[in-house]
Amino acid sequence: MQSSINSLRSLEQEALQDQQGRKFPYLRLSVTDLCNFSCNYCLPDGCLDHHHSEALTIDEIHRLVEAFTYLGVEKIRLTGGEPTLRHDFADIVRTIRQVPGIKKLAMTTNGYKMDQRVTGWLDAGIDAINVSVDSLDPRAFELITGHNRLREILTGIQKAFDHGLPSIKVNAVAMKGINDDELDVFLEWIRDYPVSIRFIELMQTGNNQEFFQKHHFPGEKIQERLLERGWIRKVRSADAGPALEYCHSDYEGSVGLIMPYSKDFCNDCNRLRVTSLGQLQLCLFAESGIDLRDLLQRDDQQEALVARIRESLKLKEDRHFLDQGWTGGTQSLSQMGG
Ligand code: SAM
Ligand code: SF4
Numbered sequence: 493m494q495s496s497i498n499s500l501r502s503l504e505q506e507a508l509q510d511q512q513g514r515k516f517p518y519l520r521l522s523v524t525d526l527c528n529f530s531c532n533y534c535l536p537d538g539c540l541d542h543h544h545s546e547a548l549t550i551d552e553i554h555r556l557v558e559a560f561t562y563l564g565v566e567k568i569r570l571t572g573g574e575p576t577l578r579h580d581f582a583d584i585v586r587t588i589r590q591v592p593g594i595k596k597l598a599m600t601t602n603g604y605k606m607d608q609r610v611t612g613w614l615d616a617g618i619d620a621i622n623v624s625v626d627s628l629d630p631r632a633f634e635l636i637t638g639h640n641r642l643r644e645i646l647t648g649i650q651k652a653f654d655h656g657l658p659s660i661k662v663n664a665v666a667m668k669g670i671n672d673d674e675l676d677v678f679l680e681w682i683r684d685y686p687v688s689i690r691f692i693e694l695m696q697t698g699n700n701q702e703f704f705q706k707h708h709f710p711g712e713k714i715q716e717r718l719l720e721r722g723w724i725r726k727v728r729s730a731d732a733g734p735a736l737e738y739c740h741s742d743y744e745g746s747v748g749l750i751m752p753y754s755k756d757f758c759n760d761c762n763r764l765r766v767t768s769l770g771q772l773q774l775c776l777f778a779e780s781g782i783d784l785r786d787l788l789q790r791d792d793q794q795e796a797l798v799a800r801i802r803e804s805l806k807l808k809e810d811r812h813f814l815d816q817g818w819t820g821g822t823q824s825l826s827q828m829g830g
Pocket of ligand 1: 533571602622693694695824830
């Protein structure tokens, strides 16, 4: 694929930065809003409304990624919906991999058919995987996701290691009365296994208010339990994102805590999001996005695209207002990838 970056040579190259001085080396790119799971906190009735057939094409994705790398993005995470439902998922990966400046290409997946597909994802050029596993109990897993697929996902994780991936992150949304008693099961699992578990505090979205009220489980409680069990908070690196990292000398794996309701959560925001329809989202809980798609149609639009992205950054708020129950335009995180 031809590079569209030549049309940018005349522009001053300067990394993206917002009014608060935060830098954005990390882009989360949703490649579809379609999902085949029905997680009780995200799409309890399944994916009733989606725009899978209208999602960004590979050419559009290529131009978008070139513009963002020009603006200092080095890491891209492919997400969704379920990103692997794109038939051209491996082609998307190969295309992004060819863009100079991309140092890390990650994906977040529900692990569907991971046992059969993970080697293909890695061979195409994925170098980090987050896979969602909200319970290690097959029955609870099925109740949460609507799918009896825990075994294939755990096999998929092992296959990723066998294929040479040095570590893998597992996302688990902590939910009161559903999986809040599983901390020790998860910890036992990573005693001799190099998995980094990310416990994510359940976030309120437009469509899960009642569920949220019933099942929200504060991240501080997980933090307390970790400290009681001898886990130690790691020193934060300068470019760390919002997760708090913990380690323990008896364990091969590690733990990350994502606590979006904590006071300073947004201070370390280092990421931007683009939806599968090409809308730039300045925050997971923004009221609306900024359309970029009209500027993804031709290579000679790159200068205008870069200028619009830069200009949009001025609109980024200091923080989200989740603690006040304000969820913006986000009905479920499947709309744009968590
Ligand atoms: N379908 C893929 C998956 O589930 O991994 C990628 C998209 S999903 C929206 C990305 C992450 O967001 C998943 O780890 C999921 O558990 C998390 N998530 C979704 N809704 C959430 C919510 N309301 N609160 C916290 N995390 C949520
Ligand atoms: Fe689908 Fe991921 Fe939402 Fe679950 S969390 S319903 S897998 S988008």
